[in-house]
Amino acid sequence: MDSNDKKAENESNSETSPSDEKIRELSLEEFNPHGTLALTLLYFVLLLVLWFFMYFVEFAGHGPSILS
Amino acid sequence: MHIHRFERFWIGVSLVAIAIFIATVVIGFSVYDLRVIGAEKTVDPQNLQETKFADPGVRKAEPGSEVDYEVYVMSRQFMFNPGTAEPITVPTDAKIRFHITSPDVLHGFEVVGTNLNTMVIPGQVATFTTRFDTPKTYGLLCNEYCGAAHHVMEGRLKVVSKSQFNEKQLVQ
Numbered sequence: 001m002d003s004n005d006k007k008a009e010n011e012s013n014s015e016t017s018p019s020d021e022k023i024r025e026l027s028l029e030e031f032n033p034h035g036t037l038a039l040t041l042l043y044f045v046l047l048l049v050l051w052f053f054m055y056f057v058e059f060a061g062h063g064p065s066i067l068s
Numbered sequence: 069m070h071i072h073r074f075e076r077f078w079i080g081v082s083l084v085a086i087a088i089f090i091a092t093v094v095i096g097f098s099v100y101d102l103r104v105i106g107a108e109k110t111v112d113p114q115n116l117q118e119t120k121f122a123d124p125g126v127r128k129a130e131p132g133s134e135v136d137y138e139v140y141v142m143s144r145q146f147m148f149n150p151g152t153a154e155p156i157t158v159p160t161d162a163k164i165r166f167h168i169t170s171p172d173v174l175h176g177f178e179v180v181g182t183n184l185n186t187m188v189i190p191g192q193v194a195t196f197t198t199r200f201d202t203p204k205t206y207g208l209l210c211n212e213y214c215g216a217a218h219h220v221m222e223g224r225l226k227v228v229s230k231s232q233f234n235e236k237q238l239v240q
């Protein structure tokens with residue numbers, strides 16, 4: 001079905017456009033953005049790994065250091 | 069206020085991350101003994117001939133001192149004295165305290181490839197203590213722009229093993 005057909009069908013079926021139609025109603029608790037959660041966790045893992053690399057390898061491992 | 073459980077979860081994760089960052093710095097400070105340059109002594113940069121900087125070099129620390137050797141370095145346009153004309157020579161396995169000052173302009177004192185790095189401000193004495201575990205020759209460089217020949221201002225720091233260190237070279 002090409003876009004012209006779709007448009008024609010929508011016009012004939014109802015006054016409202018498809019974006020206004022509710023397909024399913026979700027409460028806040030039912031909305032579960034697992035992709036966002038995975039991305040956020042990946043970011044935290046990266047942050048911690050890079051922090052440990054920077055602090056313990058690039059800084060603390062870069063001796064001799066100032067002792068006092 | 070209602071917060072979605074995913075959001076509650078990653079707010080919690082960020083708080084844990086902050087706690088981990090603070091913990092690593094505390095571990096660095098206590099277990100690894102990492103310090104930063106602290107409060108400085110001040111001197112009159114016009115009257116350094118009355119201080120130990122008049123006869124700079126490596127000295128044996130006074131008895132009862134918490135360090136073994138004291139190193140006085142004069143950083144001036146465009147050399148470290150000692151360091152540039154002859155290397156600063158220090159032994160391994162000894163506590164060494166550096167005192168660095170400048171009679172003219174702002175310089176930097178960086179032992180290349182290490183965490184030993186300080187600004188050298190006229191009128192202030194930058195002081196830090198360190199210890200070298202292995203013999204090695206390090207480069208020294210000035211990392212604060214100090215004039216036309218700043219780019220050639222460099223020197224050497226020679227760490228020799230304790231047994232090879234000749235105390236006769238020390239400044240008395």
Ligand SMILES: [Cu+2]
Nearest residue numbers: 175210214221
């Ligand atoms: Cu300089």
